[in-house]
Amino acid sequence: MTPKREAATTAPAPTDGTRGTAAPPLLDATDVRTAFHTPRGAVRAVDGVSLTLSEGETLGIVGESGSGKSVLGRTLMGLITDGPGTTVSGTVRIGGKDVHALTPAGRRALWGTEVAMVFQDPMTSLNPVKKTGTHLSESLRLHLGLGRADARDRAVDLLRQVGIPEPARRAGQYPHELSGGMRQRVVIAMALACGPRLLIADEPTTALDVTVQKQILDLLRSLAEELRMATILISHDLATVAGRTDRVAVMYAGRLVEYADTAAVFDRPRHPYSSALIASIPRLDLPPHTLLPAIEGRPPNLLHPPAGCRFAPRCDTATDRCTTESPGLTAYAGERDAGGLVACHHPLGAAEEAAV
Amino acid sequence: MSDLAPRTRTAFPPPLLIGAALAVVGLVLLVFGATTPQLVTPAKAAVALLGLGLLLAGASRLGKVWAGPGFDVVFWFGAAWLLLLGLAILCAPWLPLAEDRDVASTVAEPVFATPTFTGGHPLGTNAFGLDLLARSLYGARSSLLISLSAVALGTVVGGAIGMVAGYFQKSVDRVVGIATNSLLAVPPLILLIALATVLQPHLRNVAFSLALLTIPGMVRLARATTMAYANREFVVAARAMGAGRTRILLRELLPNVLLPVLSLAVVMISVLVVAEASLSFLGLGIQPPEPTWGNMIAEGEGRVFEEHPHIVLVPGAFLFLTVFAFNVVGEKARGRWDSRSVKL
Numbered sequence: 001m002t003p004k005r006e007a008a009t010t011a012p013a014p015t016d017g018t019r020g021t022a023a024p025p026l027l028d029a030t031d032v033r034t035a036f037h038t039p040r041g042a043v044r045a046v047d048g049v050s051l052t053l054s055e056g057e058t059l060g061i062v063g064e065s066g067s068g069k070s071v072l073g074r075t076l077m078g079l080i081t082d083g084p085g086t087t088v089s090g091t092v093r094i095g096g097k098d099v100h101a102l103t104p105a106g107r108r109a110l111w112g113t114e115v116a117m118v119f120q121d122p123m124t125s126l127n128p129v130k131k132t133g134t135h136l137s138e139s140l141r142l143h144l145g146l147g148r149a150d151a152r153d154r155a156v157d158l159l160r161q162v163g164i165p166e167p168a169r170r171a172g173q174y175p176h177e178l179s180g181g182m183r184q185r186v187v188i189a190m191a192l193a194c195g196p197r198l199l200i201a202d203e204p205t206t207a208l209d210v211t212v213q214k215q216i217l218d219l220l221r222s223l224a225e226e227l228r229m230a231t232i233l234i235s236h237d238l239a240t241v242a243g244r245t246d247r248v249a250v251m252y253a254g255r256l257v258e259y260a261d262t263a264a265v266f267d268r269p270r271h272p273y274s275s276a277l278i279a280s281i282p283r284l285d286l287p288p289h290t291l292l293p294a295i296e297g298r299p300p301n302l303l304h305p306p307a308g309c310r311f312a313p314r315c316d317t318a319t320d321r322c323t324t325e326s327p328g329l330t331a332y333a334g335e336r337d338a339g340g341l342v343a344c345h346h347p348l349g350a351a352e353e354a355a356v
Numbered sequence: 357m358s359d360l361a362p363r364t365r366t367a368f369p370p371p372l373l374i375g376a377a378l379a380v381v382g383l384v385l386l387v388f389g390a391t392t393p394q395l396v397t398p399a400k401a402a403v404a405l406l407g408l409g410l411l412l413a414g415a416s417r418l419g420k421v422w423a424g425p426g427f428d429v430v431f432w433f434g435a436a437w438l439l440l441l442g443l444a445i446l447c448a449p450w451l452p453l454a455e456d457r458d459v460a461s462t463v464a465e466p467v468f469a470t471p472t473f474t475g476g477h478p479l480g481t482n483a484f485g486l487d488l489l490a491r492s493l494y495g496a497r498s499s500l501l502i503s504l505s506a507v508a509l510g511t512v513v514g515g516a517i518g519m520v521a522g523y524f525q526k527s528v529d530r531v532v533g534i535a536t537n538s539l540l541a542v543p544p545l546i547l548l549i550a551l552a553t554v555l556q557p558h559l560r561n562v563a564f565s566l567a568l569l570t571i572p573g574m575v576r577l578a579r580a581t582t583m584a585y586a587n588r589e590f591v592v593a594a595r596a597m598g599a600g601r602t603r604i605l606l607r608e609l610l611p612n613v614l615l616p617v618l619s620l621a622v623v624m625i626s627v628l629v630v631a632e633a634s635l636s637f638l639g640l641g642i643q644p645p646e647p648t649w650g651n652m653i654a655e656g657e658g659r660v661f662e663e664h665p666h667i668v669l670v671p672g673a674f675l676f677l678t679v680f681a682f683n684v685v686g687e688k689a690r691g692r693w694d695s696r697s698v699k700l
Binding site: 079 | 589590595597611612
C-alpha cells in the first residue's frame with residue numbers, strides 16, 4: 001500500500017508457502033500460555049501454543065467455543081498482557097519485536113501499523129457517536145501524522161478499497177446508518193488504515209448474514225493478497241477457513257492439536273478431533289434427515305483440565321496412555337510433505353484416511 | 357384501490373380557523389383579566405387562567421396545522437419564555453425600566469402599587485416603591501448567572517471525576533465513591549447554610565456552593581455511563597488501533613457520556629434556580645438591595661403577603677415559569693438524545 005511496505009514485503013518473498021527460509025518469520029510465538037485468575041482458580045485459556053507465520057501467509061485457527069481461539073488472538077497481539085488477574089508467559093515476536101516485553105507505549109506504536117485486528121461484532125466495535133470517516137481518519141492522523149484533509153481523503157480511499165459504494169457520502173454517516181455488512185467493511189478498513197503487516201481477524205463473520213459472510217471473507221482474502229499482508233483467520237466454522245488459508249491450526253482446550261497445511265488437514269486429518277470436526281460438516285450429497293455425526297461429551301473444564309490428552313475422554317481411539325501422558329505437537333512421518341504437526345499418541349492412519 | 361388512498365377529511369370549520377379563534381379569544385381574556393381593575397383578584401385570576409388555557413389550546417392547534425402532529429406547544433412556550441427572558445436580561449440596561457435598587461430615588465414613587473400591566477410600573481412596586489418588573493429582570497440576572505455557572509462548574513468537575521472513576525475503576529473508583537457518598541449524606545440545605553456561614557455571600561461563592569451540590573449526581577451519572585461504554589468492543593478496537601488512555605477517554609467515551617450528562621445539566625439548572633432562591637430567601641444568598649428572585653420573595657414575609665400578594669406572586673411567577681421552561685426543554689432534550697442512543 002505504501003512504498004515502504006512494498007519494499008519490505010518483496011525482499012524475502014516466500015511465495016509458495018514453504019517455510020524455513022533465512023528471513024525471520026513475521027510472527028513467531030513460542031510456548032504462549034495465558035491464564036486468568038478467578039476466585040475458583042486459574043483458568044488456563046491458552047496452554048502452550050507455538051506458531052509461526054511468514055509475510056503474506058494466511059493461517060486459520062479453528063476450534064469450538066471456549067477453546068481459547070480469541071484469547072490466543074488477543075495474546076498474540078498483546079491486547080492481553082501479564083498483569084493482575086492474568087498471567088502470560090512465552091514469547092510473541094512480531095517483526096522481530098517481543099510484544100510482551102515492550103512498554104505499553106511501544107505496543108501502542110505497534111498496533112495499527114504492524115498488527116491490527118478485525119473484531120467479531122461490527123454492531124459494537126464501532127463507536128455509535130462517531131462518523132465512519134472519523135473512525136478511520138483518527139488513527140491515520142495518530143500513526144501516520146496526516147493532516148485533517150489528507151486523512152479524510154485517505155479515509156474515503158480506504159472505504160472505496162473495502163468495497164463501500166459512495167464512499168464520500170458513507171464517510172459522513174454514523175454507524176447506525178449502515179447495514180451489518182457495511183459496518184464490518186468499515187471495521188476492516190479501520191484495521192487496514194495504517195498498513196499493518198499482520199491482520200488478526202477474530203471471527204469476522206460470526207455476526208453476519210450467510211451471503212454477507214462470503215463477501216467479507218472474499219474481501220479479506222483479496223485485500224490480504226493485494227497488500228501482501230499476513231492474516232490469521234480465527235473461526236469456529238471450518239467452511240470459512242477451508243478454501244481461504246494456507247495453513248490451519250486446530251485448537252482444543254487451549255492447545256493446538258493439529259497444525260498443518262489446510263489441504264492436508266481437510267484431506268487427511270491426523271488428529272481424531274480434527275477428523276470428527278470435519279465429519280460433522282453437513283454435506284450436500286447426503287440424503288435428507290441424515291443425522292450429523294456429532295462429537296459426544298463436552299469440552300473439558302479449563303479450571304481442572306484432564307491429565308494427559310485433553311481430548312481423550314471424548315476420543316474413540318484413546319488408550320490408557322492417552323489419559324496419563326500428554327502428547328506433544330510433533331511432526332508425523334509418512335508420505336505427506338514436511339511441516340504437518342499433530343499432538344496425538346495414535347494419529348489416524350491410512351485406514352481412517354480412506355474412510356473420510 | 358380507493359381503500360388505500362388516504363381519506364381526506366373535509367372538516368368544517370377547518371382546524372386552522374378553530375385554532376386561530378381559540379388563540380384570539382384566549383389572548384383577549386388573558387389581557388382583559390390582567391388589566392381590568394374593576395374585578396376582584398380571584399375573578400381576575402380565573403379569567404386570566406381561562407384565557408391562558410384557551411390560548412395554549414389555540415396555539416397547539418395552529419402549530420399542528422403548521423408543523424405537523426408532532427408539535428409540542430408546551431415545549432415551544434417554554435423555549436419562547438427562555439428566549440424572551442434571556443433577551444430581556446441581556447438588554448435590561450437599555451430597556452425603559454423604572455428604578456430597581458436605589459431607594460433614595462424612589463421617594464416619590466407609589467408604594468405597594470398593584471400590577472396593572474400598563475403604565476410605568478406594569479408589575480407594581482414593593483415597599484420602597486422599587487419597580488417589580490425591573491427587579492425581577494435584574495434578579496433573573498444573578499439567579500440565572502449563579503445557577504448556570506454552578507451547573508457548568510458541577511458538570512465539568514463532576515463529569516470529569518465520574519469518567520475517570522468509571523474508566524480506571526479499582527482504587528480510584530473506591531475513593532471517588534466514598535467522597536460522593538459522604539457528600540450525598542449531608543442534607544443539601546444544611547450544607548449550604550454551613551457554607552454560607554463561612555463564605556462571603558457574593559455571586560462567586562454562592563455559585564461555588566451550589567456547584568458542590570450538583571457534583572455527586574454528575575459523578576454518578578458520568579461514572580455509570582462510562583462503565584457501560586467502557587466494556588463495549590469499540591473501546592477495545594480503539595485500543596487495538598494504538599489509542600492511549602487519554603485518547604480513549606476523550607475521543608471514544610466522552611462523546612457518549614456527554615449526551616446524558618448534558619441532559620441532566622439542563623434539568624439541574626432549574627433545581628439550582630430554586631436552590632439559589634431558597635438561599636436568598638433565608639438571607640444567606642445575595643444580599644438586598646441587590647435583587648434576586650429569592651430575596652424578592654422574602655420581602656413578602658410577615659403580613660405583607662396577605663395585604664399585597666403581588667410582592668410574592670410576581671417573582672414567584674418568574675421563578676415558576678423559568679424552572680418549568682428549563683424542565684420542559686431539558687426533558688425534550690433528554691428524550692431526543694436517549695432515543696437516539698437506544699436505537700444504536
